Amino acid sequence: MGDQPTAVASLIGGLNQGLRAQTLRGATGTGKTFTMANVIEQYQRPTLILAPNRTLAAQLAQEFREFFPKNEVEYFVSYYDYYQPEAYVPRTDTYIAKDADINEEIDKMRHAAT
Incomplete structure (x- = not known):
């Protein structure tokens, strides 16, 4: 114990x-x-x-x-299969746009629980 x-x-x-x-x-x-x-x-x-x-x-x-x-x-887990938040890399002056791929099956479960 x-x-x-x-x-x-x-x-x-x-x-x-x-x-x-x-x-x-x-x-x-x-x-x-x-x-x-x-x-x-x-x-x-x-x-x-x-x-x-x-x-x-x-x-x-x-x-x-x-x-x-x-x-x-x-x-419940995140309904994103892939998620890239927007970011800025000062060293290379690079902006990375937000990108995401939503898992439709998990998204349906998310909506059913709310």
């Missing part, structure tokens, strides 16, 4: 104190997802979980569906 009960208690305490942002850090395989599932279960509030990439987002969505089989778990 390790530090998970302490982490859950600390995070719940922060929520009860009105903290709007908290961070849970840990190495791979230390039970961060399980810890967050326990916080969500105890706090009983809708929760938004952000992931840094699509692979981890899909993994988290699947794990939370297993933790909460009676609750709705939605999975």
